[in-house]
Amino acid sequence: MKNIPPETSPFFPRDREWHPPAFTPGYKTSVLRSPQRALISLEGTKSEITGPVFGHNILGEFDNDLIVNYAKPGEMAIGERILVYGRVLDERGVGIPGALVEFWQANAGGRYRHKKETYLAPLDPNFGGCGRTITDENGGYFFKTIKPGPYPWPNGVNDWRPAHIHFSVFGHGFAQRLITQMYFEGDPMIWICPIVKTIPDENAIKGLIAALDMQNTIPHDMRAYKFDIILRGRRSTFFENRKEGN
């Protein structure tokens, strides 16, 4: 890891017109779970600009290979084999090293391994559905998995989720904490999904669609999808002469 002095300035304000609002009645669960009062703005203090660091020691050998990390020895998960790769950057375009990226998804048939999951598609005995990795010094990451299937969900009577992978990302400050979802280029289901449609800006949605990248396939093995994740940028520190602590 490069020895860069840690940054201590606050983050760019979050653009709340770009993110989905809390109250999105097309996604019914949000109705009773959306705060109704204005958020109180809090310019980053130490409590927001700092954040935990996770070392590579937490990672197991197959944490970034969902094809095998739950499979019985010698077996593999069923489905279209894919490589998902990209970088975790901030809004300045700076790669974020050491970022913990966690991901979870349904199996090839669109079924999650979860007690409360009721979809009739079968479980794959060799697929758990979780993985994680930590970005390299340039913010790069990758993992291997199978392409998740779309699935119906209880919202409208005929609502379906497009194929997607959930992502949870830690940057360097707790204020950068983000959960999002990755979609797949060319999927017609994206544009009719009530959860996708919570995002008001079409360009913001496009930013969540991974591109099929035939240059980075593993020949005779798996196709690649490129998915960059952007976290909040930090303000410049031109004026850090303001009195702060000590």
Next chain:
Amino acid sequence: MVQPLTYFKESASQTAGPYVHIGCTPNFSGITGVYETDLGSGSMVNDKTRGERITIRGFVYDGAMTPLKDALIEIWQADADGFYNSPSETRGKADPNFLGWARQPGDMATGEFVFETIKPGRVPFRDGRLMAPHVTFWIVARGINLGLNTRMYFSDEEAANAEDPILSRIEHRVRVPTLIGKREGNTVTFNIYLQGENETIFFDI
């Protein structure tokens, strides 16, 4: 024309969904054998951790006063002396026996979350004034489109709370108690209300 400002936009948030536990606490969700333990699970404290042991417990309530059973809560806090265990902490070195971060799912049957931690010390605000002891909360769940940020202060810190730069500038004083965890013995109860008369104050941090 002027030079373009070449900034990217933050990736848009999407709900954590009902199965956030598969990714973040797989052992809790019944997926064993992939990770040895769930990250951030268990007590935040070991024998050598400095500070006063406390237990934080509470529920996250929706607008129908029903506790969420699928929420995931993360907390981030300073050590007993007010230092964060983070490279961006430049004032001093935090207790090496205290990470300051933890993650807990609400109980699948009741929704209750529990954190075994220590009471944090005071941390300076940007202008140098001390903030009252507090724990930063981040809440995600199905139906929450962008993770919610709030803070828990402590009921046994009346004097410090009164001079806290964040608490003292909240216009609607009647809402301030939504940020105060109620301490009884070593247990601090902090319920989070997403809506309603007692809607918790959430911050745009």
